Amino acid sequence: MERRTPQVPILLLPLFLGLGVLSFALVLPAFFVADDFWILGTIASKGPLECWCHGPGGFFRPLTSFSHALDLALWGTNPLGYHLVNNLLHGATAFLVVLLAGSLQKSGGGGASRGDSAWTLLLPGLLFLVLPNHAEPVNWISGRGDLLATFFSLAALLLFLESLDRGRPFLLLSLLSFAAALLSKENGLVVPAFLLLFPGAVPPRRRWKKILPFLLVLVLFLLWRRYALGEWVGGYGNGRHLSPARMVKHLPLQFLRTFLPAFPTKFLFFLFAGIGLAWGAFQVRAAGKEGRGRTLLLLTACLLAALLPTLALKLHTTDTWGERYTYTASAFACLLLGVLPWTGKARSSPLFTGVLLLAPLLYLQFHNRTWRLAGEISRTTNARVLALPPGKRAFLLNLPEKLQGAPIAPLATYSLALDWLYPQEPKPRLFLGVHQVLSSPDQEVRAERKGKVVTLRFPGGAPRKLSRELRALDSKAPGVHAPAPGWAKSLARRLTDRPRFLEVLDQSARGFTARIPSLEPGDQVFFFSKGAFHSLKE
Secondary structure (H helix, E strand, C coil), X not given: CCCCXXXXXXXXXXXXXXHHHHHCHHHCCCCCCCHHHHHHHHHHHHCHHHCCCCCCCCCCCHHHHHHHHHHHHHHCCXXXXXXXXXXXXXXXXXXXXXXXXXXXXXCCCCCCCHHHHHHHHHHHHHHHHHCHHHHHHHHCHHHHHHHHHHHHHHHHHHHHHHHHHHCHHHHHHHHHHHHHHHHHCHHHHHHHHHHHHCCCCCCHHHHHHHHHHHHHHHHHHHHHHHHHHCCCCCCCCHHHHCCHHHHHHHHHHHHHHHHCCCCCCHHHHHHHHHHHHHHHHHHHHHHHHCCCHHHHHHHHHHHHHHHHHHCCCCCCCCCCCCHHHHHHHHHHHHHHHHHXXXXXXXXXXXXXXXXXXXXXXXXXXXXXXXHHHHHHHHHHHHHHHHCCCCCCEEEEEEEEEEECCEECXXXXXXXXXXXXXXXXXXXXXXXXEEEXXXXXXXXXXXXXXXXXXXXXXXXXXXXXXXXXXXXXXXXXXXXXXXXXXXXXXXXXXHHHCCCCCEEEEEEECCEEEEECCCCCCCXXXXXXXXXXXXXXXX
């Protein structure tokens, strides 16, 4: 049998690694945000086995946890090293997309002649490298699991292709890569589907026989995961992950977001989506006439299979939140684009090629800037919290939750930062207020204080879900409110104890007035405005 994966110059690997770093270089100095504090703080204080390695409930991602532990040993509290590792992983994954494009070409599914081989190899990998909808998984240190799972999933597929011609050593390496993908994140669960569906991977009569070892590894992993977590599904719970209604509802948008980034408005997103679907239908019809219909169908099936583990989770059209869910699927999206007939024009026109890659790269920098700013806000606000004297009580009236989808400080981020980075005991005690989603980094909030009564005004409109959050903080409101995910039981218990420190006196569409009954002399009150915490004095 002819070898399926063509020779690729080894110099392409360092080239793609370098491009991976350069494409996201703007975010290299960005500070830790959101879940970074929980993950790294837990590992720093209790070791990697306490993070994503056991239940009750939760996720089972021990390889990701150990990769963060290695980062912590190498880089400490310097975020640059963590970002650098993410960028290198993204570049290496783009190189694997190049190899998969070569496999398609060798099996006859790529639709390219020998003279076009170099372009056929490079185009899907370069597109994967600069896709703007990769801002979240690459720029977020906590997105490491998606990068590792995708890298090892594609490596398992490529090594499996090699094993068809080169025997058991490559099959063993493929199985090890599959196991690594499973231990990185749940995305790896669908690797056997890739082995069945990838064009030309296995002759039909040999497919099931060839993947039996992978199914055995999958069963062993699921049993281990069940033992570690104490339940089969874990995560956000059965009702969320296994909801057919949610999957059907989210499938169209997840499919579109695999190809398209977030846009400033829903109108722009669906305008470009409509244009893209019309163009894609024309290209698919042309590809069918050229005999590539089956290849397109199988690649689309791989893409849909890659979406399955996170299909019940929600994405957005106007911000980057949740883009990590489509990271693995986007590899097959880029391979799909590389198979369509339009690449013939691109091969003959260097100018067209340059514009094709430059446009998404520039738009990626727009999203990178957002993540850089989110990191700067996190650095500034955490510096103010970490500067509090030992044992000091501080009331944070409003917290910057996200900036255009880039997380900053949702839930108990500042308390977690104290646990990890505050050097003294006793640590300050924080009273956390309402969360605010920012449309710009310099968004203004106006505050007044008269004794124990505080007033916050939001000129751009009050935060979403303000009423619900105020009820959670109202010391006179009955019941207990815990805005916590089901996957982090210890964190959920902590958030259940979220201090109920406000008595809401007045509320409107532009803000609220409340009393802080427990405010004592010497306590500090802060409000967030224009990218920083400001002390609120009488």
